[in-house]
Amino acid sequence: MxxxxxxxxxxxxxxxxxxxxxxxxxxxxxxxxxxxxxxxxxxxxxxxxxxxxxxxxxxxxxxxxxxxxxxxxxxxxxxxxxxxxxxxxxxxxxxxxxxxxxxxxxxxxxxxxxxxxxxxxxxxxxxxxxxxxxxxxxxxxxxxxxxxxxxGPETWSKEFCFYLFEFLSARVPADLQLKLLPLALPPLTIGTGENTVSVQGMLTDIAAWLSGRTPSMGSLRAEAAADSVELPKLLSWPTAFAKQ
CATH class of the missing domain: 1.20.120.450 (dinb family like domain)
Structure with a gap:
């Protein structure tokens, strides 16, 4: 919370x-x-x-x-x-x-x-x-x-980005676990699936990607089992009409 x-x-x-x-x-x-x-x-x-x-x-x-x-x-x-x-x-x-x-x-x-x-x-x-x-x-x-x-997303605060990670963990598919590796910051994990994908990049770029927006500070890199992979496809954005 x-x-x-x-x-x-x-x-x-x-x-x-x-x-x-x-x-x-x-x-x-x-x-x-x-x-x-x-x-x-x-x-x-x-x-x-x-x-x-x-x-x-x-x-x-x-x-x-x-x-x-x-x-x-x-x-x-x-x-x-x-x-x-x-x-x-x-x-x-x-x-x-x-x-x-x-x-x-x-x-x-x-x-x-x-x-x-x-x-x-x-x-x-x-x-x-x-x-x-x-x-x-x-x-x-x-x-x-x-x-x-x-x-743009490059102006988002660290506080806001970490809050988005919390809220948007609902976008992670059930079989997936995302290990987020923001540059110069401690790693964190969202999702509870058996398959792990690591996503590395600027904190604001990771937050932009998770929110369905275009990263603006640089490219993100995704890896699974030490191999480069495409960024995983996320689930739909949690809406105002969910859980009602």
């Missing part, structure tokens, strides 16, 4: 939101239409998703405080897709205003929680409010990288 405190998590979220806002400040309408690092999505799609997930996390907390649960996305997966498509074509200023409002809503809620309220149940992966906040941290940091605005 990630060992940062709830107060530290709020600080990380505030910084991540500030980073997104700073990169959006000079964005033009033409910039919004540029392809993102996600297949089939423009920057406008990513921006719409950032706003949508911000409101979704806020809504999880708001209902939890009332002792209720609600779907993570209004309308489920279909509602998520529809909302993103409807808002992707907004102007840069519309995106800035929508995201700013969503950031205020979710951060105000999280900043006002007491210790007990962080453990209130929510529908997201049958977890608690803290789980939703951790998911939000992932969304803000990773999707800022997807926008290709100068905050």
């Amino acid at each position: 990630t060992d940062i405190s709830n107060a530290q998590l709020v600080a990380r979220l505030t910084t991540a939101a500030d980073n997104v806002s700073a990169k959006l400040a000079g964005l033009t309408d033409a910039d919004v239409l540029v392809a993102s690092d996600l297949p089939g999505w423009t920057r406008g799609h990513v921006l719409a998703h950032i706003a949508h997930v911000s409101n979704a996390v806020a809504r999880q907390g708001e209902y939890a405080l009332r002792g209720e649960k609600i779907d993570f996305y209004d309308g489920g997966q279909g509602g998520r897709t529809q909302a993103i498509e409807m808002n992707a074509g907004h102007t840069a200023e519309e995106h800035r205003a929508y995201i700013s409002s969503a950031f205020t809503r979710v951060l105000t809620l999280l900043q006002g929680l007491d210790d007990a309220q962080w453990d209130l149940p929510i529908s997201y992966r049958n977890g608690v409010v803290r789980d939703g906040a951790l998911a939000y941290w992932r969304e803000l940091v990773i999707h800022l990288a997807d926008l290709q605005l100068g905050r």
Whole structure:
């Protein structure tokens, strides 16, 4: 379990939101239409998703405080897709205003929680409010990288990368064990399968690969039984709809 405190998590979220806002400040309408690092999505799609997930996390907390649960996305997966498509074509200023409002809503809620309220149940992966906040941290940091605005995986902190290793261990196939060898750092292992593959490279490159993004600092090397092999194929990303 990630060992940062709830107060530290709020600080990380505030910084991540500030980073997104700073990169959006000079964005033009033409910039919004540029392809993102996600297949089939423009920057406008990513921006719409950032706003949508911000409101979704806020809504999880708001209902939890009332002792209720609600779907993570209004309308489920279909509602998520529809909302993103409807808002992707907004102007840069519309995106800035929508995201700013969503950031205020979710951060105000999280900043006002007491210790007990962080453990209130929510529908997201049958977890608690803290789980939703951790998911939000992932969304803000990773999707800022997807926008290709100068905050790629090479900027991810060691703390964030090690947290991703913990969360994304669910992507390791059942028959596989990954021995991660980040340069100049202690090795660690994720997965419990009988077949071991070692993956060596920069910490941020390993985290980028595990998250389905393109490593940006150099090449990764994979070995099995002392022979070079291709990087193994990972399972799907754990979604908001898993374990429900």
